[in-house]
Amino acid sequence: MKRIYMDHSATTPVDPLVVDSMLPYFTEKFGNASSLHSFGQEASEALSTARQQLAESIGAKTDEIIFTSGGTESDNLAIRGVLEKKNSGKGKDQHIITSLIEHPAVLSTCSFLESIGYDVTYVPVDSEGILDMDEFENSIQDNTSIISIMHANNEIGTIQPIREISKIAKENDIYLHTDAVQTFGKIPVNVDDLGVDMLAISSHKIHGPKGAGALYVREGTDLEPFIFGGGHEQGLRPGTENIPGIVGLGKAASLAKERLGNDPEHMLKLRDSLISKIFDSIEDVQLNGHSEKRLPNNVNLSFKYAEGESLQMLLDVKGIAVSTASACSSKSKKESHVLTSIGVDTDYIHGTIRISLGKDNTMEEIDYVAQSLKESVDKLREMSAISKC
């Protein structure tokens, strides 16, 4: 059975060109970039090249790139780094602004910071997932140190007005961090156009290896590390550099930039075709997220009378990989905080799946997925205790 992968927001296959670029750094060029000998030099040069590739891909300077282990660490470093730095003068009387629909990498960090005495405002979003700008502006306080608003949401794909947010942040002299893990490689990401001070990137979302990422830190932004050790990465992220991973990230970033004109356009066509086919053939379905300000590869759907996990498994049996928004656990059926924040109706919320497309998906696959989805939804509705059948 042919397997069709449509869960690219979770992770992506590593591009063969990326693998090729990494391979020598496992065996032949395995040096520690901090070593002075030739083995170390090779690693150090690779690090510089990757830094250059990543900087170019987002319009940054090379010394504004801090390599990390991935998006989660980058988010942590941005938020905690700013607070730790300011903490030295102001104590914990500092305020953070974020949104209700951030990734757990930001929400859990904020929750932890709240638990140790910081003040956090979680700004709501509208029914399409766009930040409530009035609430956002009203939430700014004299002691607000950092604003962290994601560039696009990982579940529903809604793209936030970061440029508008950055203007307000600048007017109030507050640092702005954005989690661009889902947008980088899908839509243009330029740090000056966006006007952000910090921006998080993850390698494995752009056909790079897992375990590598970066934080863009605008020149002049004051941060403290939250991991301590040697002086790597300008002292902000100590630890021997993951050279193969970083080389892969650099190559993946470079390829993503090259392909930015073609791949997103291809995914957009597939996305709109899939949405159209589903709405033509299935009743009682809704598309979650913004209709236009949306990632080109994201389709988030809620079906009435069909449960998400069951739908995911029926599709899996047909060889199709998608993800669910809610996780059923031993204690409770945990609803997605994103779906509850945008007010998805109870009748629909448990029947949600996310289909996230990739550059290698085809229109033929879209046809098969649309047909399989209809068959699966019909099957679940036939046996559903709450359906109208």
Place this chain on the structure above:
Amino acid sequence: MYSRKVIEEFTNPKNVGVIEDADGVGETGSTVDGDIITIYIKVNDDVLEDVKFKTFGCVVAISTSTMVTQLAKGKTIDEALKLTNKDVIDALGGLPEDKTRCSGFALVALHKAIEDYRGKTAD
């Protein structure tokens, strides 16, 4: 991960449907929880002659529903009442530990259906 048997029962469930002239009906769960199971029974001479289900829920909710109907069908009411959650889980070849929440729902619905039948025939 789900066992092969769970996936088999989930993808090819038996006894799906409604018994229009059911002798007892039992329902458990709610849309808030996200799982709703309804079990229908037809009783003949104290034996569960037919057992059917309708379920809205996850893989475990559906696979336990179909397994409960298969285990209960043909049994006397007393035998059916002795069925345990372990019997259902064992028949399914096990369930992931973090999925035990929904595993007992189908049995609860069966017991409610029997209770409903007994209530109707008490006189």
